[in-house]
Amino acid sequence: MGLIKLIINECIKAFKKRSIIIFFTLSVVSFFLAYGIVFIEKNSNSKYTYVDNSIESMQFEINMLKGEFKTATEEKQIILNLKIKTYEYAIKNNIQIRSVNGGYRATLIVQLLAEEEVLNSIDKNTSKDEYTNQIEKIDKIQKILDDNNFDEYIAYNKEKIEKDYNDKLITQEEYNTKIEEQDLSLKYEIDKYPVDSDGISWKKVLLYDSLKIDKTIENGYDYDKKEYLTSDGIRKLQEQKMINTYRLDNKVPSNNVINSDGNYNAYYRWSYDSFAIPLSMFFIALLFIVLATSSISEETSKGTVKFLLITPFKRYKILLAKLTSYILILIIITLVLSQVNVLLGNMLFSNTSNDYLYVNNNKVEVMHTDIYETLQYILKLPEILIYILLGITLSTLTRNTAISNTFTVMAYIGVPTAIYIIQQFVKLDFLKYLPFDNFDLRSKVLPFDTYTSTLAINNSYNNTTLQFSLIVLGITAFLLLVTMFESFNKKDII
Amino acid sequence: MSNIILELKNVTKKYGKKIIIDNLSLSVESGQVYGFLGPNGAGKTTTIKMIVGLISIDKGNIRINGLDVTKKHENAMKNIGAIVENPDLYDYLSGMENILLYARIHSIKKDRINEVIELVDLKLRINDKVKKYSLGMKQRLGLAVALLHNPKLLILDEPTNGLDPAGIKKLRDTLKELAHKENIAVFVSSHMLSEMQLMCDKVAIIDGGKIIKVDDLSNTENGNNQYIFEVSDIDNSLRILEDKCICNITNNTLIIQYDDKISNIIKELINNDIEILGFSKKEDTLEEEFLKITGGIK
Numbered sequence: 001m002g003l004i005k006l007i008i009n010e011c012i013k014a015f016k017k018r019s020i021i022i023f024f025t026l027s028v029v030s031f032f033l034a035y036g037i038v039f040i041e042k043n044s045n046s047k048y049t050y051v052d053n054s055i056e057s058m059q060f061e062i063n064m065l066k067g068e069f070k071t072a073t074e075e076k077q078i079i080l081n082l083k084i085k086t087y088e089y090a091i092k093n094n095i096q097i098r099s100v101n102g103g104y105r106a107t108l109i110v111q112l113l114a115e116e117e118v119l120n121s122i123d124k125n126t127s128k129d130e131y132t133n134q135i136e137k138i139d140k141i142q143k144i145l146d147d148n149n150f151d152e153y154i155a156y157n158k159e160k161i162e163k164d165y166n167d168k169l170i171t172q173e174e175y176n177t178k179i180e181e182q183d184l185s186l187k188y189e190i191d192k193y194p195v196d197s198d199g200i201s202w203k204k205v206l207l208y209d210s211l212k213i214d215k216t217i218e219n220g221y222d223y224d225k226k227e228y229l230t231s232d233g234i235r236k237l238q239e240q241k242m243i244n245t246y247r248l249d250n251k252v253p254s255n256n257v258i259n260s261d262g263n264y265n266a267y268y269r270w271s272y273d274s275f276a277i278p279l280s281m282f283f284i285a286l287l288f289i290v291l292a293t294s295s296i297s298e299e300t301s302k303g304t305v306k307f308l309l310i311t312p313f314k315r316y317k318i319l320l321a322k323l324t325s326y327i328l329i330l331i332i333i334t335l336v337l338s339q340v341n342v343l344l345g346n347m348l349f350s351n352t353s354n355d356y357l358y359v360n361n362n363k364v365e366v367m368h369t370d371i372y373e374t375l376q377y378i379l380k381l382p383e384i385l386i387y388i389l390l391g392i393t394l395s396t397l398t399r400n401t402a403i404s405n406t407f408t409v410m411a412y413i414g415v416p417t418a419i420y421i422i423q424q425f426v427k428l429d430f431l432k433y434l435p436f437d438n439f440d441l442r443s444k445v446l447p448f449d450t451y452t453s454t455l456a457i458n459n460s461y462n463n464t465t466l467q468f469s470l471i472v473l474g475i476t477a478f479l480l481l482v483t484m485f486e487s488f489n490k491k492d493i494i
Numbered sequence: 495m496s497n498i499i500l501e502l503k504n505v506t507k508k509y510g511k512k513i514i515i516d517n518l519s520l521s522v523e524s525g526q527v528y529g530f531l532g533p534n535g536a537g538k539t540t541t542i543k544m545i546v547g548l549i550s551i552d553k554g555n556i557r558i559n560g561l562d563v564t565k566k567h568e569n570a571m572k573n574i575g576a577i578v579e580n581p582d583l584y585d586y587l588s589g590m591e592n593i594l595l596y597a598r599i600h601s602i603k604k605d606r607i608n609e610v611i612e613l614v615d616l617k618l619r620i621n622d623k624v625k626k627y628s629l630g631m632k633q634r635l636g637l638a639v640a641l642l643h644n645p646k647l648l649i650l651d652e653p654t655n656g657l658d659p660a661g662i663k664k665l666r667d668t669l670k671e672l673a674h675k676e677n678i679a680v681f682v683s684s685h686m687l688s689e690m691q692l693m694c695d696k697v698a699i700i701d702g703g704k705i706i707k708v709d710d711l712s713n714t715e716n717g718n719n720q721y722i723f724e725v726s727d728i729d730n731s732l733r734i735l736e737d738k739c740i741c742n743i744t745n746n747t748l749i750i751q752y753d754d755k756i757s758n759i760i761k762e763l764i765n766n767d768i769e770i771l772g773f774s775k776k777e778d779t780l781e782e783e784f785l786k787i788t789g790g791i792k
Contacts, residue, residue, distance in 0.1 A: 006599065008598060307596070312569065
């Protein structure tokens with residue numbers, strides 16, 4: 001009961017401090033800063049738009065071909081006519097052959113032009129059969145185009161693969177892979193539509209990623225990370241494949257591509273989050289470092305600690321109340337901030353999904369965007385908590401706000417950077433036992449990324465598990481707590 | 495019905511090899527204003543800090559209302575209200591907010607808060623930030639906080655610092671009233687003797703961590719009942735007066751402490767044919783003692 005009264009007092013004292021208002025404002029401002037960055041990105045748009053000049057260039061080709069027409073032989077004129085017809089067909093049906101992803105019909109147009117070029121090289125008189133075959137081929141492609149039938153296109157592709165296999169141009173293994181690819185393309189309608197009407201490229205990316213995962217697991221070696229797979233690594237890859245499959249099955253695109261409803265909001269929200277969350281929590285961390293490092297030392301230097309200690313409480317309770325009140329305030333502020341962030345995200349990006357997919361009991365589960373974003377905030381708490389403990393410990397030991405503040409801020413900003421730089425040159429295994437290397441709980445609890453299809457494990461030097469990190473952080477917290485209480489209980493207030 | 499509220503027994507405090515408080519013993523009764531007098535650096539604040547548990551005790555023990563301050567810290571502290579060194583309260587809070595912090599700890603009702611604010615005369619400025627207070631106002635706010643929970647023992651460290659003469663008089667009256675009417679034990683430290691004499695019932699002089707002298711001022715109306723006699727026959731007069739009063743011989747003079755009319759003693763001497771060569775009232779011994787100490791520092 002007495003402890004609760006002390007905690008209330010400490011909360012009141014903390015909330016009345018000006019620093020809490022300043023830093024909270026800064027972290028709210030950081031939302032707008034993050035949105036500003038996204039806004040600039042949104043309006044420059046250089047990354048995602050390109051000028052499609054397919055029609056223009058096809059028109060140009062037609063003019064070129066028409067120019068050739070006058071001087072060409074009769075046979076050549078037939079070919080030229082075919083080509084002109086093909087281009088005109090493409091223009092008429094608005095098939096953009098120059099575009100990154102013009103859909104399967106664009107592919108067919110390109111193939112058609114190639115086959116027509118082949119026809120040009122065949123002597124009509126000497127190799128009559130070959131010529132007829134080629135004409136048939138061209139007609140077939142033209143028919144698929146006319147029918148506008150995706151199934152026919154896949155069947156045609158398979159036929160070609162079969163023929164290659166029969167002609168011993170490809171091995172059995174290659175044949176299997178290619179047929180599987182075609183089956184999956186049919187299933188997920190890959191390339192069925194041009195890119196700007198449906199997010200087709202993301203399907204392709206996911207599909208090839210899944211195929212690559214199969215290959216990696218088969219090899220037991222990850223060429224990207226240059227390391228052999230552990231059982232844990234294999235499990236993660238399998239889960240990633242499951243997520244990819246889920247995305248394809250349920251048409252849930254990852255955020256790095258255009259969304260299925262044709263806007264970039266999912267990507268912008270992801271981009272906004274990756275600025276807003278770390279930046280706002282950076283200011284919150286600074287706030288609590290300021291509060292914690294001045295906790296005991298400021299009361300000692302200003303003399304207020306004397307009134308505080310002449311109250312009917314054991315000393316440890318007074319420190320415990322301080323610590324508890326900071327943790328309470330930290331949790332409250334973090335929750336408020338995370339909800340402000342969710343609200344802003346929903347407002348600024350019109351409720352676009354940034355859902356997180358993960359695997360639980362061999363089943364892909366969906367975590368709602370709001371919860372996913374909130375969780376990202378919550379996972380930052382243990383790190384800040386350790387810095388609060390470090391701050392109070394230094395404040396108790398040194399009784400000097402300046403010293404404890406400088407050291408804690410240095411530890412917060414400097415040490416992780418220093419370790420990162422060191423790790424670029426030498427691999428020091430023991431560093432993983434330091435708390436600094438175990439703060440990134442997000443990559444362990446939320447290992448998958450909503451942005452790319454591949455695993456989000458980017459801290460290449462730390463492959464420890466979540467349990468390991470929690471144990472290291474737990475031991476650090478315990479040692480700091482013991483030091484702080486020991487020092488506060490024993491020391492005279494001179 | 496005076497009982498001992500604060501008791502120090504053989505208290506010793508060392509920093510390294512340096513002895514700060516040396517075997518100090520004293521006791522303060524309820525209803526008493528106890529002066530703790532000593533020059534700067536004598537160990538007054540250190541003693542007070544040990545009493546309120548801010549610093550540890552190396553040897554001996556301190557009891558408040560019978561409770562050991564180290565072993566039963568929580569209960570002992572319930573009986574104490576104190577201002578140690580300066581009245582340092584949270585300057586970014588208002589006076590009221592400061593009081594409310596301590597009121598919450600002690601579960602004090604609103605009536606008592608108003609009563610205390612009234613007592614220290616801070617009603618008009620209570621909602622101002624402490625930052626804007628003068629030193630005197632801070633002293634009064636500190637006193638309010640210390641008195642809030644009706645402590646049995648009130649400890650004030652140099653309380654008149656920063657007060658104007660009117661403020662000092664008000665404080666003096668308040669403390670006397672608290673002690674004599676509400677039966678609180680008041681323990682006041684100071685380096686100013688004149689102040690102590692006006693305020694205290696009992697004074698202990700401390701120097702170098704030791705109690706030099708304890709003087710009871712309450713029994714003597716004007717604080718001094720010693721007389722110096724120069725007589726023709728010292729030994730004889732000593733024999734005559736021995737039963738009637740306290741007599742001492744120093745430097746061939748007779749020093750007599752007598753609380754009734756001094757003419758009785760003079761009559762007694764004359765009746766016994768002893769010639770009085772000189773007679774004077776002894777000057778304030780406390781001040782003499784104190785000046786000796788403070789002079790010694792210089």
